[in-house]
Amino acid sequence: MPFVDLEGVRFHYQQKGRGEDVVLIHAVTSNMAIWLFTNVLDTVAEEFRVTAYDMRGHGASDVPATGYTSADMAQDLGKLHAALGLRPALLVGHSFGAVVAVHAAVLFPEIVRGLVLYDPFFPGLAHLEPNLAEASVWKDVRDALVENGVNLPKEVNFTALFRMVAELSPDQRDRIRTNLDPTSWRWLSQLTQLAATTCGDDVFRAAGLTEERICQVRQPVIALYDEQTSFEATRRFLQEKLPNCRGDTIPGAKHVAPLQNRTDFVHLVQKHLRALAASHDS
Amino acid sequence: MSVQTQEQILSDLAAILRDFHGREYSGVIGPKTLFFGELGMVSIDAVLLAEALEHHYQRSFPFSRFLAEISRDGTRDMQVGELAAFLERELNGGEGEV
Numbered sequence: 001m002p003f004v005d006l007e008g009v010r011f012h013y014q015q016k017g018r019g020e021d022v023v024l025i026h027a028v029t030s031n032m033a034i035w036l037f038t039n040v041l042d043t044v045a046e047e048f049r050v051t052a053y054d055m056r057g058h059g060a061s062d063v064p065a066t067g068y069t070s071a072d073m074a075q076d077l078g079k080l081h082a083a084l085g086l087r088p089a090l091l092v093g094h095s096f097g098a099v100v101a102v103h104a105a106v107l108f109p110e111i112v113r114g115l116v117l118y119d120p121f122f123p124g125l126a127h128l129e130p131n132l133a134e135a136s137v138w139k140d141v142r143d144a145l146v147e148n149g150v151n152l153p154k155e156v157n158f159t160a161l162f163r164m165v166a167e168l169s170p171d172q173r174d175r176i177r178t179n180l181d182p183t184s185w186r187w188l189s190q191l192t193q194l195a196a197t198t199c200g201d202d203v204f205r206a207a208g209l210t211e212e213r214i215c216q217v218r219q220p221v222i223a224l225y226d227e228q229t230s231f232e233a234t235r236r237f238l239q240e241k242l243p244n245c246r247g248d249t250i251p252g253a254k255h256v257a258p259l260q261n262r263t264d265f266v267h268l269v270q271k272h273l274r275a276l277a278a279s280h281d282s
Numbered sequence: 283m284s285v286q287t288q289e290q291i292l293s294d295l296a297a298i299l300r301d302f303h304g305r306e307y308s309g310v311i312g313p314k315t316l317f318f319g320e321l322g323m324v325s326i327d328a329v330l331l332a333e334a335l336e337h338h339y340q341r342s343f344p345f346s347r348f349l350a351e352i353s354r355d356g357t358r359d360m361q362v363g364e365l366a367a368f369l370e371r372e373l374n375g376g377e378g379e380v
Contacts, residue, residue: 033325039350059326
């Protein structure tokens with residue numbers, strides 16, 4: 001199994017293909033499987049050297065108790081980049097993975113050549129999105145669990161979600177497993193390992209990635225948002241305030257385009273990576 | 283290179299899955315066994331299994347294409363036999379069925 005030890009934390013990764021470096025960064029509560037189950041990894045690897053990894057606390061990587069802010073995870077990415085001997089890379093980030101990508105671009109601009117940001121919410125731009133509790137990323141999960149007799153607060157609280165999953169009784173697990181679709185159940189059942197960490201709170205801290213610092217990103221950025229995104233104000237901000245940002249839209253998707261509109265998601269990621277790579281060459 | 287039969291591949295798979303990353307399974311593992319529903323695997327286990335199989339057979343496989351196909355509707359499980367058929371096709375140079 002490919003693992004790399006980064007100052008005492010072991011990270012699981014895969015690398016495939018040849019050419020300019022691309023790093024795929026999954027969302028919080030997800031893992032690198034998203035890139036395999038959607039064929040993004042193999043598709044992008046036809047033209048690039050692709051590295052996908054499990055962020056700390058996720059997938060098969062180690063689960064340290066702390067260190068889950070975007071600043072912490074950008075440090076992980078910087079160390080991974082160095083340990084694997086990557087060249088300046090194009091980063092593709094999904095949701096919080098995109099926040100990590102931007103934070104890395106701010107902290108380590110020399111290792112980032114361009115960014116494809118897919119449907120992120122930035123804690124440092126939370127003032128632009130005052131109705132986060134109504135965002136599908138939280139509301140759909142909460143509604144499904146409440147319907148199955150699990151009490152979760154209305155306000156977004158990932159720490160409560162992780163602890164709830166870890167403390168489900170066998171009867172509750174059976175009931176939820178029966179009523180949820182299999183993909184949602186598999187996603188939910190993996191959250192247990194985050195219950196003893198600070199992840200749920202950390203990912204909602206700006207951790208230094210303020211509005212001002214986000215605007216310092218000079219690399220070319222693609223703001224790829226879903227047609228039904230909950231973060232329209234963030235999308236507008238990125239397109240208006242970043243000096244080199246273009247937007248694009250995934251039809252019919254709502255934060256999980258790899259599941260909701262896989263064909264267009266893969267096509268748009270590939271298309272924009274090609275364009276970013278070509279812009280370096282020209 | 284010798285031809286791998288689907289029976290041999292199923293036997294290899296059963297041996298790997300019997301005690302997979304600390305998750306023991308005492309039931310019979312056959313072609314109809316469900317990877318997620320019966321073996322209790324989650325998404326990252328599919329990635330780890332792919333890596334284990336590449337190590338076992340000392341070659342790479344287009345797992346991403348296979349996993350994308352079996353998960354296309356977002357809900358379908360994977361039978362161990364489907365994975366065996368995929369491996370048979372790849373190991374034997376495009377023969378077999380997925």
